[in-house]
């Protein structure tokens with residue numbers, strides 16, 4: 287590990303800085319980082335410094351360098367698996383049929399409630415390590431498989447604890463409003479009382495959450511219930527995110543925008559009016575092609591409208607057992623291009639600059655002065671190579687921001 291005050295000099299690098307959400311390439315580039323923060327980046331011949339005493343010199347040997355990747359939407363902490371449900375869907379049942387019959391999210395809830403913190407940390411830790419091995423340095427993790435106060439707090443504690451001993455930043459989101467748990471069946475409003483009156487306050491007091499999310503959907507929570515969850519988030523100073531318009535259009539995008547959400551996620555059924563609201567509010571659209579693929583959805587998110595209106599698009603794995611059992615951010619980039627027709631440049635911005643914004647983090651996502659200097663060296667020359675491959679790519683090395 288590099289001592290906190292040492293400088294890092296990156297030389298001989300093809301740097302996709304991702305400034306302003308574009309490749310913003312520097313073909314023969316150098317970068318200087320001090321105490322983990324970029325102080326200079328530019329063409330090598332203009333580099334302001336020569337090596338000093340204990341500087342760490344990183345020679346990229348002409349390879350591609352990008353900012354550390356950011357997975358801004360995951361449900362990483364869960365127990366069990368949903369392979370049986372996958373089989374049922376292949377025999378004709380739909381995701382919604384299974385959810386309404388008490389399976390789906392609720393079957394993961396059962397397994398997650400029964401699991402110890404150690405077991406959850408071990409299983410989620412393995413998934414997190416797979417992400418880190420692909421160049422991910424920041425991961426958002428939601429609760430949502432506990433659905434009672436203690437189990438939700440348990441999952442948030444596990445999520446926070448995963449950063450220990452790993453060079454990764456974890457942000458956490460309370461997703462108590464993910465499904466109505468069995469003991470509240472038919473009493474969704476009372477469950478929302480619990481989420482707003484106890485869970486969100488306790489998560490906030492315990493500093494276990496950075497944000498609040500909800501599943502606004504026919505099989506989830508109504509817009510009116512979602513508003514109550516957002517009001518509680520606001521009252522406790524937490525950021526707002528939303529699973530919006532994934533399976534139907536309940537005007538979730540507009541609702542997220544109205545509350546100044548940092549992101550609205552999924553958006554397959556969002557209409558142009560919803561897109562315009564996102565733009566006006568500065569809310570990021572998080573696209574989750576893994577879930578679209580795994581549920582064999584056919585309704586595409588409004589990518590052309592998002593692009594035309596200038597709404598920043600982020601991409602994430604949505605890693606979860608029911609709709610996107612994948613830890614691969616690189617495969618998500620490829621799917622964003624093949625399924626949603628994003629350009630490779632948009633896909634890379636989607637896991638760097640725009641993903642940072644989807645988490646409300648201003649200190650990362652591009653390699654430019656003032657931002658964190660965590661970066662990835664790839665066995666690649668062109669940045670489009672990252673989205674081009676479906677699977678199997680690993681970075682040459684990941685240089686995380688030293689912990690001060």
Ligand code: NIG
Pocket residue numbers: 361390391394501529532577604606607608609610
């Ligand atoms: O992001 N849509 C709701 N939540 C998850 C799926 C959760 C599950 O099926 O376990 C999603 O797709």
Ligand code: FE
Pocket residue numbers: 359360361529604606
């Ligand atoms: Fe999700």
